[in-house]
Amino acid sequence: MRRVITVTVINQSGVLNRVTGLLMKRQFNIESITVGHTEQEGISKMTFIVHVEDERKIEQLVKQVSKQIDVLKVNDITDKSIVMRELALVKVVAPPNLRAEINSIVDPFRGSIIDIGKNVVTYQIVGDPEKIDAFIELIKPYGIKELTRTGVTAFVRDAQIKPAPQISILK
Numbered sequence: 001m002r003r004v005i006t007v008t009v010i011n012q013s014g015v016l017n018r019v020t021g022l023l024m025k026r027q028f029n030i031e032s033i034t035v036g037h038t039e040q041e042g043i044s045k046m047t048f049i050v051h052v053e054d055e056r057k058i059e060q061l062v063k064q065v066s067k068q069i070d071v072l073k074v075n076d077i078t079d080k081s082i083v084m085r086e087l088a089l090v091k092v093v094a095p096p097n098l099r100a101e102i103n104s105i106v107d108p109f110r111g112s113i114i115d116i117g118k119n120v121v122t123y124q125i126v127g128d129p130e131k132i133d134a135f136i137e138l139i140k141p142y143g144i145k146e147l148t149r150t151g152v153t154a155f156v157r158d159a160q161i162k163p164a165p166q167i168s169i170l171k
Contacts, residue, residue: 002031003058004082004154007046007065008038008073015070019046022068026061028052032086032129032151043072047153049129077156084154087124088132089114093143094121102142109135120145 009015016035023030032049052058058076066074094102099121106113106123109131115122125135129152136147 001052001055003050003052003076003078004084004152005048005050005058005062005065006073006075006077006155007048007071009044009046010070010072011037011042011044012070015044015068016046018068019065019071022064023048023050023061026057026064028057028061034151034153036153045155047151049152075156077154081157082154083157084128084152085126086129086132086152087126087150088135089122089124089146089148090136090139090144091115091120091122091146092139093119093145095119098142102139105138106135111135 007019009019016033020030020033029051030048031051033046035044035046037043038045050058050061052061062074062076065071092102096119102121103113106125109125109127111123111125113121114124123139125132132149136144
Protein backbone atom coordinates (compact mmCIF):
# COMPACT_ATOMS: atom_id res chain seq x y z
CA MET A 1 0.00 0.00 0.00
CA ARG A 2 1.31 3.44 -0.95
CA ARG A 3 1.24 6.13 1.73
CA VAL A 4 1.82 9.89 1.41
CA ILE A 5 3.73 11.26 4.40
CA THR A 6 4.56 14.94 4.93
CA VAL A 7 7.23 16.04 7.39
CA THR A 8 7.69 19.69 8.37
CA VAL A 9 11.22 20.36 9.59
CA ILE A 10 13.59 23.08 10.66
CA ASN A 11 15.87 23.56 7.67
CA GLN A 12 19.13 22.28 9.18
CA SER A 13 21.99 20.29 7.72
CA GLY A 14 21.48 16.53 8.12
CA VAL A 15 17.70 16.52 8.70
CA LEU A 16 16.94 14.74 5.43
CA ASN A 17 19.66 12.19 6.15
CA ARG A 18 18.27 11.44 9.62
CA VAL A 19 14.69 11.05 8.41
CA THR A 20 15.58 8.87 5.41
CA GLY A 21 17.94 6.85 7.60
CA LEU A 22 15.06 6.10 9.96
CA LEU A 23 12.88 5.03 7.03
CA MET A 24 15.68 2.80 5.75
CA LYS A 25 16.25 1.21 9.17
CA ARG A 26 12.53 0.40 9.37
CA GLN A 27 12.72 -1.13 5.85
CA PHE A 28 10.28 1.26 4.19
CA ASN A 29 10.63 1.45 0.41
CA ILE A 30 10.75 5.14 -0.50
CA GLU A 31 9.21 5.59 -3.94
CA SER A 32 9.48 9.38 -4.03
CA ILE A 33 11.00 12.21 -1.96
CA THR A 34 10.63 15.93 -2.47
CA VAL A 35 11.91 18.66 -0.18
CA GLY A 36 11.38 22.39 -0.44
CA HIS A 37 11.07 25.62 1.47
CA THR A 38 7.72 26.61 2.93
CA GLU A 39 6.09 30.00 3.42
CA GLN A 40 8.01 30.32 6.71
CA GLU A 41 11.71 31.18 6.54
CA GLY A 42 13.92 28.39 7.85
CA ILE A 43 11.16 25.76 7.60
CA SER A 44 11.03 23.07 4.91
CA LYS A 45 8.51 20.40 4.02
CA MET A 46 9.39 16.89 2.93
CA THR A 47 6.91 14.73 1.05
CA PHE A 48 7.53 10.98 0.99
CA ILE A 49 5.69 8.32 -0.95
CA VAL A 50 6.41 5.06 0.87
CA HIS A 51 5.32 1.50 0.26
CA VAL A 52 3.95 -0.17 3.40
CA GLU A 53 2.91 -3.81 3.78
CA ASP A 54 1.47 -3.49 7.30
CA GLU A 55 -0.63 -0.41 8.18
CA ARG A 56 0.39 -0.68 11.85
CA LYS A 57 3.95 0.08 10.78
CA ILE A 58 2.93 3.46 9.37
CA GLU A 59 1.60 4.62 12.74
CA GLN A 60 4.89 3.53 14.33
CA LEU A 61 6.84 5.37 11.64
CA VAL A 62 4.91 8.62 12.17
CA LYS A 63 5.61 8.47 15.91
CA GLN A 64 9.32 7.73 15.45
CA VAL A 65 9.87 10.45 12.85
CA SER A 66 8.05 12.92 15.13
CA LYS A 67 10.69 12.30 17.82
CA GLN A 68 13.58 13.30 15.52
CA ILE A 69 15.51 16.49 16.23
CA ASP A 70 14.39 19.37 13.99
CA VAL A 71 11.11 17.62 13.04
CA LEU A 72 8.14 19.89 13.79
CA LYS A 73 5.22 17.90 12.38
CA VAL A 74 4.54 14.56 10.67
CA ASN A 75 1.31 13.67 8.88
CA ASP A 76 0.08 10.65 6.96
CA ILE A 77 -2.18 12.46 4.48
CA THR A 78 -2.99 9.47 2.28
CA ASP A 79 -6.66 9.19 3.26
CA LYS A 80 -7.36 12.92 3.29
CA SER A 81 -8.49 15.16 0.47
CA ILE A 82 -5.13 16.23 -0.96
CA VAL A 83 -3.59 18.16 -3.81
CA MET A 84 -0.76 16.09 -5.32
CA ARG A 85 1.52 17.06 -8.21
CA GLU A 86 4.64 15.85 -9.96
CA LEU A 87 6.67 17.30 -12.81
CA ALA A 88 8.20 15.26 -15.62
CA LEU A 89 10.57 16.40 -18.34
CA VAL A 90 10.45 14.03 -21.32
CA LYS A 91 12.83 14.29 -24.26
CA VAL A 92 11.13 12.58 -27.23
CA VAL A 93 12.52 11.60 -30.61
CA ALA A 94 10.39 13.88 -32.79
CA PRO A 95 11.45 14.47 -36.38
CA PRO A 96 9.59 17.41 -37.95
CA ASN A 97 7.21 15.14 -39.89
CA LEU A 98 5.91 13.52 -36.62
CA ARG A 99 5.68 16.61 -34.39
CA ALA A 100 2.03 17.37 -35.13
CA GLU A 101 1.10 13.78 -34.34
CA ILE A 102 3.10 13.80 -31.10
CA ASN A 103 1.68 17.19 -30.11
CA SER A 104 -1.84 15.77 -30.52
CA ILE A 105 -0.92 13.30 -27.75
CA VAL A 106 0.67 16.00 -25.57
CA ASP A 107 -2.24 18.50 -25.79
CA PRO A 108 -4.83 16.54 -23.74
CA PHE A 109 -2.22 16.24 -20.96
CA ARG A 110 -1.76 20.02 -21.00
CA GLY A 111 1.92 19.48 -21.64
CA SER A 112 4.16 22.20 -22.94
CA ILE A 113 7.18 22.28 -25.19
CA ILE A 114 10.21 23.58 -23.34
CA ASP A 115 12.96 22.82 -25.87
CA ILE A 116 13.17 21.89 -29.54
CA GLY A 117 16.12 20.37 -31.37
CA LYS A 118 16.55 19.11 -34.91
CA ASN A 119 14.96 15.70 -34.20
CA VAL A 120 14.10 15.96 -30.50
CA VAL A 121 11.43 17.84 -28.52
CA THR A 122 11.41 18.17 -24.73
CA TYR A 123 7.99 18.27 -23.09
CA GLN A 124 6.98 19.29 -19.59
CA ILE A 125 4.05 17.47 -17.99
CA VAL A 126 2.61 18.36 -14.59
CA GLY A 127 -0.03 16.36 -12.74
CA ASP A 128 -0.64 13.45 -10.43
CA PRO A 129 1.68 10.45 -10.86
CA GLU A 130 -0.94 8.39 -12.70
CA LYS A 131 -1.31 11.15 -15.31
CA ILE A 132 2.47 11.21 -15.82
CA ASP A 133 2.54 7.39 -16.13
CA ALA A 134 -0.24 7.48 -18.74
CA PHE A 135 1.58 10.13 -20.76
CA ILE A 136 4.83 8.15 -20.70
CA GLU A 137 3.07 5.00 -21.91
CA LEU A 138 1.47 6.86 -24.84
CA ILE A 139 4.69 8.58 -25.89
CA LYS A 140 6.97 5.49 -25.57
CA PRO A 141 6.37 4.22 -29.13
CA TYR A 142 7.90 7.43 -30.53
CA GLY A 143 11.10 6.90 -28.55
CA ILE A 144 11.94 8.49 -25.23
CA LYS A 145 15.48 9.76 -25.40
CA GLU A 146 15.57 10.96 -21.78
CA LEU A 147 13.14 11.19 -18.88
CA THR A 148 13.30 12.72 -15.43
CA ARG A 149 10.63 13.11 -12.74
CA THR A 150 10.70 15.38 -9.72
CA GLY A 151 8.84 13.17 -7.29
CA VAL A 152 5.50 13.96 -5.70
CA THR A 153 4.71 16.98 -3.61
CA ALA A 154 1.39 17.23 -1.81
CA PHE A 155 -0.65 18.86 0.92
CA VAL A 156 -4.13 18.64 2.40
CA ARG A 157 -6.85 20.71 0.77
CA ASP A 158 -8.46 23.46 2.83
CA ALA A 159 -11.87 22.59 4.21
CA GLN A 160 -14.58 24.37 2.32
CA ILE A 161 -16.60 26.44 4.74
CA LYS A 162 -20.23 26.73 3.76
CA PRO A 163 -21.77 30.14 4.32
CA ALA A 164 -24.41 30.33 7.01
CA PRO A 165 -27.92 30.03 5.58
CA GLN A 166 -29.70 33.32 5.09
CA ILE A 167 -32.91 33.61 7.05
CA SER A 168 -35.44 36.11 5.87
CA ILE A 169 -38.19 37.19 8.16
CA LEU A 170 -41.32 38.30 6.40
CA LYS A 171 -43.64 40.62 8.28
